[in-house]
Amino acid sequence: MKELPKAYEFSTVEEKLYAWWEKEGFFKPSNDPKAPNFDPAKKPYVISIPPPNVTGGLHLGHALFVAMEDLMIRYHRMKGIPTLWVPGTDHAGIATQLMVEKMLEEKGLSREELGREKFEAEIWAWKHKFGSRITQQIRRLGASCDWERERFTLDEGLSTAVREAFVRLYEKGLIYRGPRMINWSPRLKTAVSDLEVEYVEEPGFLYYFKYRLADDPEEFIAVATTRPETILGDTAVAVHPEDERYTKFIGKKVLVPILNREIPVIADDYVDREFGTGSLKITPAHDPNDYDIGKRHHLEFISILDKNAIINENGGPYSGMDRFACRKAIWKDMQAANLVIKEQPYMHMVPRSERGGEIIEPMISTQWFVNMKPLAERGLEAVNNGQIDIIPERFSKIYNNWLENIQDWCISRQLWWGHRIPVWYCSDCKHITVSREDPDQCEKCQSKNIHQDEDVLDTWFSSGLWPFSTLGWPEKTPDFNYFYPTTMMETGYDILFFWVARMIMFGLEFTDQAPFETVYLHGIIRDENGVKMSKTKGNSIDPLEVMDEMGTDALRFTVLVGSTPGNDTNISIKKVEANRNFANKVWNAGRFVIGNLEKCPEKPIQPPEWTLADSWIWARMNELIRDVERLFTNHQYGEAGRQIYDFFWSEFADWYLEIAKIQIAESPDRAFYTVQTLIKVLDISLRLLHPFTPFVTEELWGHLKSACQENSGLFSPKHGWEEALIIAKWPTAQDIEGWEDQKIKNFNIIQEIVRSMRNIRTEKRIPPSKKIPAIIVAGEKLDILTDQAATIIALANLDKTETRIFQHLEDKPGNQTTMVLSGVEIFLPLDDLIDVDAEKDRINRELNEIQNQITRLETLLNSPFAEKAPAAVVQKEKEKLNQFQETSVKLKQQFDNLA
RNA sequence: GGGCGGUUAGCUCAGUUGGUUAGAGCAUCGCGUUGACAUCGCGGAGGCCGUAGGUUCGAGUCCUAUACCGCCCACCA
Numbered sequence: 001m002k003e004l005p006k007a008y009e010f011s012t013v014e015e016k017l018y019a020w021w022e023k024e025g026f027f028k029p030s031n032d033p034k035a036p037n038f039d040p041a042k043k044p045y046v047i048s049i050p051p052p053n054v055t056g057g058l059h060l061g062h063a064l065f066v067a068m069e070d071l072m073i074r075y076h077r078m079k080g081i082p083t084l085w086v087p088g089t090d091h092a093g094i095a096t097q098l099m100v101e102k103m104l105e106e107k108g109l110s111r112e113e114l115g116r117e118k119f120e121a122e123i124w125a126w127k128h129k130f131g132s133r134i135t136q137q138i139r140r141l142g143a144s145c146d147w148e149r150e151r152f153t154l155d156e157g158l159s160t161a162v163r164e165a166f167v168r169l170y171e172k173g174l175i176y177r178g179p180r181m182i183n184w185s186p187r188l189k190t191a192v193s194d195l196e197v198e199y200v201e202e203p204g205f206l207y208y209f210k211y212r213l214a215d216d217p218e219e220f221i222a223v224a225t226t227r228p229e230t231i232l233g234d235t236a237v238a239v240h241p242e243d244e245r246y247t248k249f250i251g252k253k254v255l256v257p258i259l260n261r262e263i264p265v266i267a268d269d270y271v272d273r274e275f276g277t278g279s280l281k282i283t284p285a286h287d288p289n290d291y292d293i294g295k296r297h298h299l300e301f302i303s304i305l306d307k308n309a310i311i312n313e314n315g316g317p318y319s320g321m322d323r324f325a326c327r328k329a330i331w332k333d334m335q336a337a338n339l340v341i342k343e344q345p346y347m348h349m350v351p352r353s354e355r356g357g358e359i360i361e362p363m364i365s366t367q368w369f370v371n372m373k374p375l376a377e378r379g380l381e382a383v384n385n386g387q388i389d390i391i392p393e394r395f396s397k398i399y400n401n402w403l404e405n406i407q408d409w410c411i412s413r414q415l416w417w418g419h420r421i422p423v424w425y426c427s428d429c430k431h432i433t434v435s436r437e438d439p440d441q442c443e444k445c446q447s448k449n450i451h452q453d454e455d456v457l458d459t460w461f462s463s464g465l466w467p468f469s470t471l472g473w474p475e476k477t478p479d480f481n482y483f484y485p486t487t488m489m490e491t492g493y494d495i496l497f498f499w500v501a502r503m504i505m506f507g508l509e510f511t512d513q514a515p516f517e518t519v520y521l522h523g524i525i526r527d528e529n530g531v532k533m534s535k536t537k538g539n540s541i542d543p544l545e546v547m548d549e550m551g552t553d554a555l556r557f558t559v560l561v562g563s564t565p566g567n568d569t570n571i572s573i574k575k576v577e578a579n580r581n582f583a584n585k586v587w588n589a590g591r592f593v594i595g596n597l598e599k600c601p602e603k604p605i606q607p608p609e610w611t612l613a614d615s616w617i618w619a620r621m622n623e624l625i626r627d628v629e630r631l632f633t634n635h636q637y638g639e640a641g642r643q644i645y646d647f648f649w650s651e652f653a654d655w656y657l658e659i660a661k662i663q664i665a666e667s668p669d670r671a672f673y674t675v676q677t678l679i680k681v682l683d684i685s686l687r688l689l690h691p692f693t694p695f696v697t698e699e700l701w702g703h704l705k706s707a708c709q710e711n712s713g714l715f716s717p718k719h720g721w722e723e724a725l726i727i728a729k730w731p732t733a734q735d736i737e738g739w740e741d742q743k744i745k746n747f748n749i750i751q752e753i754v755r756s757m758r759n760i761r762t763e764k765r766i767p768p769s770k771k772i773p774a775i776i777v778a779g780e781k782l783d784i785l786t787d788q789a790a791t792i793i794a795l796a797n798l799d800k801t802e803t804r805i806f807q808h809l810e811d812k813p814g815n816q817t818t819m820v821l822s823g824v825e826i827f828l829p830l831d832d833l834i835d836v837d838a839e840k841d842r843i844n845r846e847l848n849e850i851q852n853q854i855t856r857l858e859t860l861l862n863s864p865f866a867e868k869a870p871a872a873v874v875q876k877e878k879e880k881l882n883q884f885q886e887t888s889v890k891l892k893q894q895f896d897n898l899a
Numbered sequence: 900g901g902g903c904g905g906u907u908a909g910c911u912c913a914g915u916u917g918g919u920u921a922g923a924g925c926a927u928c929g930c931g932u933u934g935a936c937a938u939c940g941c942g943g944a945g946g947c948c949g950u951a952g953g954u955u956c957g958a959g960u961c962c963u964a965u966a967c968c969g970c971c972c973a974c975c976a
Contacts, residue, residue: 224976275975281976290974348975397903496971528911530905567904592934592935638913762930860919868955868956
């Protein structure tokens, strides 16, 4: 067989394996409804991918969710469960449109100049050019999704779904159109939903000024605002009904500064007497609270801003001015008119567009809304009655809170990229036709004079249908019937409201079923200092570069092991390096096993005789399998990865492999059974590791398999070698037979002894090449130590011919370096190196420490602990105490023996 | 204003249902390279588990309060 490279060469492996997996159809569900021997009795495991923006580029957030979902999918696939991971992309209305607009801008074009049709064509062209980039990048991460089922939110099928959903909601009266206060983005020139506005604390001013009484220019009400330009739209001044300072003004008229419009002073207990001047100017058309007050008091609604946030004709002398220029101008004019009281620096929350960053203006606008209350009720119920599990659990509370206070959802957007609202207005009879099919006439008066609504739907409207629209809904396709509802929704907690809650509500509304059983929420990826990564900060890590340099497995393992459910993850390149090293470790351990396999002779006639190390590693292997299973079940994927890492490196590689070298040299029979153990443990380890690091494990496993097959009869899993690791059987732990704990304990003694001897060697500066003699007084551990002599000698680098093991020794050697471990006494006759005083010192230090422990345990065992703690716990402590006491006696003897 | 998360080794983080000497990686110190691996091995040093109380035989783990950091939600001009 060809020698494997010394280091794991991911660059030659990844692409090849991915192409092979995909070609062999391993990513497709083993129980596909489209397949001939489809068995509907098997319950599938299904994930729909959180669709990335079609024109986006890969970032670490993608790497995390892809790795996490791929892990879940691979794990279930290996368990033999029919598994489907549906991939796809999102048209991402605003984001994509902005990107294309920017590109056009560079060519000196604007979308308005281009017109809707041509602009849409431009976006589609862009989509075709870059749309596959992100999915290619996701492939690089090793994502084992079924690409034949890939969907795009603007696909024909999904568009049908969107339309169906809209029409159904409309017919049910849950969608309505009307003028309402919405958040307007002056830069994007569209309405945005409440969720798309973020409030940022910023320094500003609180402007105090006079509202003069109409009938008495000397009297005024002092009012404060942060936005003086909105004075132009004021239609009342409100005071608290019980505020003595102002009761006399209630019902009177005041004059709007500069414009000199007369407006009433009204009483409303919304007003906070303590704040500012205790009186409030009311701009019903440009403030959500004032909007409510305006409705309550039947005030006039005066809009003062146009789509670009320019003052409109209602702004009198200021019309045509930018909103911020107007703020300055009007304040200056008011100063001149002696209407200004003061301005005060003031920190306040400013609404900014999540997308464009500009300040959002509350405005009254005619838009489409979904009445969310009825949908939210079902959504709440599904989580509260356990139909849907949210992990970590604490997010259920946040989810509940949001749904309990849900507001109607503004779903129309004044964009050109997205699902056009399926509504037609009749120019003749004004009737509105809402239809699944494009109508060619008004459904009421049959007039041909109809035109479609210009707006498109919020991107999240289509995303909300994702888990079922991707499976063919509203058609009852075989996929929909079999794979829906899906199983797992894995995504970031940052889109719990945007996406998860809406999928739940829509799922229940449209399919009458919760769209998934479990919601697993991961955190945000941050840099090594916990700072959110961004290109402008220059602290972002490009996953593609990382994969180029360190391999996909290293990146995947890093994001997986670094993450705890619901918590943010700090990532640094150092961590990825460490995991690249791990992949290399796995590779080289594999190389070692495979290399020895070839040297192995025929299968022995003698039945296996397992050594302590064999039993130990096998017992630990099975413990690990159980632990991983438990952790996976509890969604503790990171912890599972860590445990596999530790087992593989610090137990299998550091200890068993080293001992295997000795055992292989011992005898042909021993060599055979040692190699058998090596293969078993490696095979199982690779299986456990595969969902984390699919590439190195698949590659190595392939080599292991062919090496085993070339040495016929040497080893094969009970169920035979599968075609590929990706579809190999997930390990199940062997039942506990009762011997395991003792073997583990015994092996731990050997480890302790070896470690201590190595420690002494380091302390004494004995060069690693020098073999030293040892006298070991084993006492009751004689059997174990005799049995393990070769191991101890090799690992501690002892002189074989000069090393003796006794049960008891009357005349213990004096003036030597000595140790007591687990009741075993060790004498290292290092005549020329002995320094009696130093030895005494060392023993004294040790005795001190042991005495402390003895005192501690004696106190403990004399406390109520002995009575109240479970017997097994007490017994454990007693044993420890005995051990310490025994050691103490022996150390004292050794001390006395030093001259 | 309400809610949530974090606070454990120099740094970044783990830590099952409370079980009695608290773990990893990186960094650091010492020794070591001809056959699995220097992307390495061996050994070491390094921690009143934010603070103060409480529950308990026993608390990093549960409860209460508190400080600091971060996040989410909310209409205070």
